[in-house]
Amino acid sequence: MPLGWHLSELNHAASKLGVELFFADYESLTAEIESTGPRTRATCRSVEMDRPVSMCFDEFDCVFTRTMPAGSTEQLVYRLATLHDEYYRRRKKGQPSSFVNPPAALELAIDKYATLARVSRMGILTPATVVTQSRAEAMDAFDRLGGDVVVKPIFGGEGRGVMRISDKELAWTAFTALQQIGAVFYVQQFCPPGGTDIRLLVIGDEVYAIKRVCKDDFRTNVRAGGKPERIECIAPWRQLALQVCREFELAFAAVDLVELNHNAGYCLMEVNAIPGWKSAQSALPVCVAEQIVSVLKSRSV
Secondary structure (H helix, E strand, O other): OOOOHHHHHHHHHHHHHOOOOOOEOHHHOEEEEOOOOOOEEEEEEEOOOOOOOEEEHHHOOOEEOOOOOOOOHHHHHHHHHHHHHHHHHHHHOOOHHHEEOOHHHHHHHHOHHHHHHHHHHOOOOOOOEEEEOOHHHHHHHHHHOOOOEEEEOOOOOOOOOOEEEOOHHHHHHHHHHHHHOOOOEEEEEOOOOOOEEEEEEEEOOEEEEEEEEOOOOOOOOHHHOOEEEEEOOOHHHHHHHHHHHHHHOOOEEEEEEEEOOOOOOEEEEEEEOOOOOHHHHOOOOOOHHHHHHHHHHHHOO
16 A cells, blocks of 8 residues: 555655654554453554554554544544553553653544643633534524634544634524534634634644645635745744643644734644644745654654
């Protein structure tokens, strides 16, 4: 199976830096509990057709987590449980930093409500947000948040399923559709003007700032037409990004900020624990993949 762009970039960087990488699908995870205990063993299978072999997690100096594909609830819970057990094993051996990023950090960052709740408790400004399971409460939130809101899936990324709603009848229709599929209502006050944000890409102790601009959409994702531009990472941004990543135990992440009108500062919108960097790479003078592999190398046991 050919490697995608991100894995190919990592593979090239690893060869350049003298590091051997082993790529495996989450679907290939197999875990065992030995009867003689107390011991567990997890293995995974290579995605590369020229060497489709299985390896035990014990053989890896460092584990780097990437995007987990869709699956049943049982499959997703099992995959995370396997990662949790491996992280626990490494933590007991005094090697927690050899896991980039830990499963608990993934679970926290993938949940938009959990992310903003944690960030807000850190004293960092976030948009006014209401999360509820009631359509009536969602409609009340629409009114209380000024009748101009962004509705998002609580899980998900790349702008999928994100809507800006400023019409009450449309809000009712959208919330009714979401209710029918058992969705949680994530209703967030729109932060004007839209169409621009700041992405802080954190790689170890390095932070790179990228301004993303989309002329035709309030979203700034590449899928929506957003274009990246490298800008200076000012000290307050760097401090904020590193503070959040240390709180979340993230070594590689993206922290997204939106500038408020009238020089009212910035608010944190999301934290991405599994960011893509294909678009960011076009705006940065450094090789992101090499930076990532260097972090993995420094954390290897």
